[in-house]
Amino acid sequence: MVGHSPALDTLRDSIIRSGSAFLRNARWVPGVTCPTCAGILNPGFSECRPCAERAGSPLLADNLGFLTYGWDGGQAGRVMYAYKANGATSYQLISSILGYAVVAHWDCIARHAGGHPDGWAYVPSLSGRQGVHPLAQIALQFMGSVPNVPIIANQVADGVRTFNAAHFTVQPTTARHVLLLDDTWTTGGHLQSASAALKVAGVEQVTGLAVARWLDPDWSTTKTFMADLTIDFDPALCPYTGLPC
């Protein structure tokens, strides 16, 4: 069940007013989207290529959630850039959808993973950006007493999108189940490498949550899929299943 409180219900109404017209819930459709990352499948395949290539590693996130699809040139895509580049309304919208997803769907994490997280982390940028990551700033507002597990980005020699725990450093931690937040998932290399680094540091379970599953509209299969994304965003749908919870 999605969480309810007067504040959460007000927040949901606000998200529906300001974001539902252009945000689109991630969907898990057999034969159409990847069962792991909700990305669009090549016709005839049952997994997307990056997820298939990483499959079997014990260091991957155990559960993954996504809030919305986004793409270059679209309004959802714009919001994903503008919230960290001095936009005005984007920051509040990302705060709203991420806050709602974490807090209202907190018990959904426990249902899938067998317990609530006892730590949270965010995937730091690998491109050398400085300063507090806006996603961390947002998450700090609603993570309550759950402690942050710092992840440090390293110099990357083999391409930022490859799956490699060495892209990040995590100090040994007592957290056993970490909620790992990211803003956009393109191939999943960032989030999965960060998950791997957490597990190398002793974390047993990782629940990943990315705000936007990025799509490439230049690809015809994706374009067809995007044309069918006509249903308005509903924050009450589960980020981990795409269904009512």
Add this chain to the structure above:
Amino acid sequence: MVASSVDYMFDRIMRRILRKKKHLYYAASVSESASEEQAELVALLRELPGGMNWIQIAGAVLEHGSASAVRAQFPPDGLFGMDEHESRLEEARRDMSSWLVDGLEFWSIVDDRYPARVRDIQEAPPFLFARGRRVDEETAVSVVGSRKASKRGLHMASAISDALVSMDITVIAGLAAGIDTAAHQTALDRGGRTVAVIGTGINRYYPTANRKLQDRIADEGLLLSQFWPDAPPQPHNFPMRNAVMSGYGLATVVVEAGEHSGARIQARMAVHHGRPVILTDLVVNSTDWGKELLDRPDVHVASSIDDITAVVRELVERPRQLGAVLSQIAV
């Protein structure tokens, strides 16, 4: 004007800009001096590397933090590529200084002066030219509608504009004939603030009948254009301009519009931007699109000035209320 006085003026203006220049919060790269970065953007928009269009360039500059960072993504074409880029930069620097001398402000999408709310929309232009007085994060509402407005429509536009002014809200319109003109004119006459987003270059007057009004807005309010300063009116400019109006304001009020009015385009864009739309009952009763739009999120219908002010009052309160709600939720 002799060259030395132009140089002097240019230096003075540049120094003022450089003094004000703040570094972008969380910018992807170290920002260059404002003027050089703006020249890079102008050169990029004339070069269109990789077949990018202006909106894509605007998005890329926002993503990478600067025009030079976007430029760096593209290797120079052929043997003379760098020379060509250098000569384009040189041309851009010359244009920048002449625009400054003409009293035009140039805001790139990553400048602090570029309206933050416009950055939030997918059609955000790579730059805005401005004349007049900029107000940081002002509360503004678009008042739009037909060029061929009825007497009743014009009366309503004036009354709405008047009500917004009395709420200390800036009136945005597109300086078109009809509803837009009535909205701007009333705001100025009532001593309120008005912003015009025009569909031509900032040096052009279209329609010519609004020449005086345009000059008055540049003097007393703010005039914005997303096109090169001498760009003529072209049909595709106007929807682009409507997108910026939707972005700039808190909401869009459509006063009177036909089935195929430009105001319809702005109303649909505003919905897609997640921005509230207020339709008068005149619009809802007389158009199919108005009726259909009522099913979309945050679209309101108003049958009186009181209805409009009630909705606007609620909209003004929203960011504070949302902030309060966000501070109450935690795991």
